[in-house]
Amino acid sequence: MSDFKLTRRRIRGGYYEGLLTTNARLKGQPVVELHLPDTSLGDVSITATGKGGKTWDVIAKIPSVSINEGIQTYILRDGNSGDTLDSFAVVTGEPLQEDLRSEISLMRAELDMLKRSFRRHVVDSSG
Structure with a gap:
């Protein structure tokens, strides 16, 4: 189980925005990755919010090439443990x-x- 909790703020203009929090002591910055079930879409932007080093703003660009007809399920994972932090679906067609x-x-x-x-x-x- 991940030491992190990712709370979605909104999805707007092709970007996922959230707040990543932890109570664990960390060495370095956390890593969050955006995935489709069978494809990694890369790392996301993580910026410390300055609240004791335990909260970060997370912004993930949703690549337009990944949006296709049908249901696309996007998964945000802890880059170190592989645990799912959040997921969302885009439905089109x-x-x-x-x-x-x-x-x-x-x-x-x-x-x-x-x-x-x-x-x-x-x-x-x-x-």
Whole structure:
């Protein structure tokens, strides 16, 4: 488990912005990397905030070449331990609307099935 906590501030104009904090004693500056599940997108900018050497501003440029049709999941990792600090998804494309609708429809059907099963269980156990 990482000694760091990364709190997202915002994603705007192609940049991820966050605040990295720790309670651990460090030698040197932390390393944070931006990844797609199968590709490293490189290190991110880390700037000490001056609050006792335990907080840093984190800015990661989201490369435009990595934004493609569908869902892209970006992962920010501790560069030393490899632990995931934060993740976010970028969803694009028209065909995706159909995928989301079908996924919601499937989830509704599963929820209805669970409701029926639960009601049947309540009736059987109280009767």
